[in-house]
Amino acid sequence: MSKETPRPYSMPGAGIFVNNLGEPILLSGLQLDAVAAEAAQKGSSVSVWTRLSLTSDEAIFHRIARSLADHIEFRAREASNSVNLACADTTLLVIRPDNSGELWLDAAAVSINIVAKRSIEAGTLVFERDIADVTGMSFPMVQIGKADRVVCLFREGWRFALFFDFNPERKFSIVAMERDLGTLYRRLRYRKMYDAIANAAVFGHLVQAGWFPFAEIIGTEFEQLSLHCESDFDLAEVEAELVAKFDTKRLEKMFARWMAKPHFAGKERLLRSALQRYLADDPIPVLKIVLTEIEGILNDAHRKLYGTRAKQKKLLAFAVRSAEKKHGHPDTLMFPAAFGRYLAEYTFANFDPVQGGGTAGSRHAVGHGAAESDSYTQTRALQALLTLDQLAFFT
Structure with a gap:
């Protein structure tokens, strides 16, 4: 992205109609509840992650991302859809309590929440030179409930970020997700x-x-x-x-x-x-x-x-x-x-x-x-x- 290329931004209450770019792929059998945080032999106890955010600069990222991608791509093939998550810029998976899910591959509208250096009118372009800070990233047109689980994998330049929340308490926090996604985006974009x-x-x-x-x-x-x-x-x-x-x-x-x-x-x-x-x-x-x-x-x-x-x-x-x-x-x-x-x-x-x-x-x-x-x-x-x-x- 050149420094003059506008980025999307959110302006609550602005009254602008936003829509997704496409439709999700419907999946089932998404048994994603945790990721092993350490190696363990059969029959031994093991620590697991149920919520995590990290970038591709961390070595463990690649193992986790590949493992998640393998499972998601397998479920997509079962649903007669051949997908390759490595080719997508933004992957969002929303998993419902019954283990069904919506897979959005570059199809969900994305909102980047910023602190602006100047006053901005709704509907006008925002350039990178107008951004003082990035505070959040969200998917405003995707329905996510408190009992849902989420996996998000996205690219910024030549780096990737991964966020997942398998929500063991079934009290999903949209605010916390948006904050953590914003942190990931900010760290990649302004590395x-x-x-x-x-x-x-x-x-x-x-x-x-x-x-x-x-x-x-x-x-x-x-x-x-x-x-x-x-x-x-x-x-x-x-x-x-x-x-x-x-x-x-x-x-x-x-x-x-x-x-x-x-x-x-x-x-x-x-x-x-x-x-x-x-x-x-x-x-x-x-x-x-x-x-x-x-x-x-x-x-x-x-x-x-x-x-x-x-x-x-x-x-x-x-x-x-x-x-x-x-x-x-x-x-x-x-x-x-x-x-x-x-x-x-x-x-x-x-x-x-x-x-x-x-x-x-x-x-x-x-x-x-x-x-x-x-x-x-x-x-x-x-x-x-x-x-x-x-x-x-x-x-």
């Missing part, structure tokens, strides 16, 4: 971002240079930065290209996102001034304003929720908790824990005012007037704006 965060050397290089997979630049823009860090290339050229992409139109979209938040709106004049100076290629006032206002904005959000202000360490922990709670999972594309580390090690990095030597990326160095003058660059100004923008998604 490069997850790899960059997981690689200590690459992430350390990114943080040291002041970069993070900010919501505004996820996708190819961040991938270029990550690749340069992984390859130990000079970042100057790719940074200059990225800075040039933040024109008036793009910055105004970010500003509108900020002003939708009450704890940002009170800083409208200051933040408007920062954007104007950025567009004028004047990074010094941008950094002076933004880096000194971030803590105040976080404190306003904290006070709105808890009625009190907090010190810096608690504020950073508050930002991480807010993101996890708001987006429903600690490993969404917001990467709250990793962002907490970024804030601690870069934006609010420890600084000794006596020894000096700080850069304009550090709020403390800027606040003490101790940052080297040549460190006030347009690149660091953009990083500060993107840090502020990230907090708009968090709080």
